[in-house]
Amino acid sequence: MANETSKQAIEEEVELEMTPMIDVVFLLLIFFMCTLKMITVEGQFSTFLPKDQGTAAASTPPEIDKLKIRIVMKGEYKAGVRNWEFRAPSWKTDKTKALQKYVITFVTRSPKAPIEISPGTNAPYEAMIELLNACVGAKADKINFSMLPVPSKPK
Amino acid sequence: MAAKIPDSSVDLNMTPMIDVVFLLIIFFMLILKIVSEELTPLDLPTAVHANPDEAEEDRVIINLRRDGKIFVDGRVYDPTKPAGSEALKKKLAFEAQGARGDDGISERQILIRADRSTKYQHVEKILRLMVNKGIRMYRVQFGAEEDKKK
Numbered sequence: 001m002a003n004e005t006s007k008q009a010i011e012e013e014v015e016l017e018m019t020p021m022i023d024v025v026f027l028l029l030i031f032f033m034c035t036l037k038m039i040t041v042e043g044q045f046s047t048f049l050p051k052d053q054g055t056a057a058a059s060t061p062p063e064i065d066k067l068k069i070r071i072v073m074k075g076e077y078k079a080g081v082r083n084w085e086f087r088a089p090s091w092k093t094d095k096t097k098a099l100q101k102y103v104i105t106f107v108t109r110s111p112k113a114p115i116e117i118s119p120g121t122n123a124p125y126e127a128m129i130e131l132l133n134a135c136v137g138a139k140a141d142k143i144n145f146s147m148l149p150v151p152s153k154p155k
Numbered sequence: 156m157a158a159k160i161p162d163s164s165v166d167l168n169m170t171p172m173i174d175v176v177f178l179l180i181i182f183f184m185l186i187l188k189i190v191s192e193e194l195t196p197l198d199l200p201t202a203v204h205a206n207p208d209e210a211e212e213d214r215v216i217i218n219l220r221r222d223g224k225i226f227v228d229g230r231v232y233d234p235t236k237p238a239g240s241e242a243l244k245k246k247l248a249f250e251a252q253g254a255r256g257d258d259g260i261s262e263r264q265i266l267i268r269a270d271r272s273t274k275y276q277h278v279e280k281i282l283r284l285m286v287n288k289g290i291r292m293y294r295v296q297f298g299a300e301e302d303k304k305k
Contacts (some may be wrong), residue, residue, distance in 0.1 A: 009301060017274060018169055022169070022173065022176075023187065025173070025176050026176070028180050029176055029180055029183070032180060032183030032184065033183065035187065035253050036183060036187060039225070039243070039288065041298055042199065042208045042268075042298055042301065043202060043205025043206055043207055043208055043267060043298075043299050043300065043301040044205060044206055044208050044296040044297060044298050044299065045202070045205060045206065045207065045295070045296065045297045045299065046295075046296050047295050047297065048293050048295070049285055049286055049292070049294075049295055050258055050280060050293070051258070052284065053165065064295070065237070069206040093216075101289065112159065119275040119287075120275065121275055121279070122269060122274055122275070122276070122278040123274070123275045124272045124273065124274060124275070125200065125219075125270065125271060125273040125274075125275065125278060126271035126272065127202040127268040127275075128275060128278070128297070129200040129202050129299045130200065130202070130295065132202070133202040133204050133205065134196060136204040136205075137203065137204045147279060153205075
């Protein structure tokens with residue numbers, strides 16, 4: 001008799017209550033799905049820094065046809081080969097487009113000539129990207145960044 | 156005579172569903188960590204002509220916030236303070252070590268992602284560090300958001 005009852009106890013299935021666990025797991029899943037920010041497609045502009053750290057040239061290099069563009073502030077540009085021939089007109093709302101037109105004219109005239117960008121220290125990153133975008137859009141061949149030399153420390 | 160409802164209950168096998176749900180949770184947890192460490196949420200400028208971002212495996216991502224603070228691999232560097240600048244210099248020197256070419260210049264790529272209103276002086280600080288003697292890196296990418304109007 002005692003043997004039979006113990007057999008019955010073994011045969012009885014132990015049922016785990018799964019419902020609360022499934023509830024919690026679903027809640028976790030919904031939380032992660034809601035908090036996950038979809039990654040926006042990002043782009044980039046590839047550039048190269050100078051490899052050489054040359055010394056100051058003894059003689060002045062031959063003057064080449066180089067377009068210099070200075071970013072003063074967002075949407076405020078000065079550009080020119082020798083003088084600041086181009087200034088974004090104040091009455092134009094889209095100054096970057098006006099600059100891009102100027103860059104396109106320059107590139108079609110001298111396609112191999114480099115473009116030197118010199119952003120002002122307070123110019124925002126956005127303005128730099130806008131300008132890079134305009135130059136790449138105009139199919140400029142060489143784009144350089146100019147940096148002022150760091151003043152040497154007094155000994 | 157009313158029809159009898161059968162007593163036996165239909166058992167649904169929950170095991171495969173629970174397996175899948177757990178896998179989904181693990182996936183979301185891992186993705187969340189990777190995204191937060193490498194790419195700091197920033198308001199990137201948009202650009203129509205930006206190239207699609209095809210990252211190299213060992214690329215170093217520098218996230219630059221508008222206040223000038225730099226995030227690399229989840230660590231914060233403040234280059235406005237000498238200690239922060241020195242720490243960043245060490246980090247870049249360490250990253251540059253692995254991929255030096257015959258000329259001693261590192262081939263490792265660097266992506267600079269900056270907030271749209273970050274001042275250029277902060278970007279320039281990084282560029283200056285990169286051409287520094289102990290670092291010598293030259294492959295730079297500037298991050299932007301691809302314009303959807305493209």
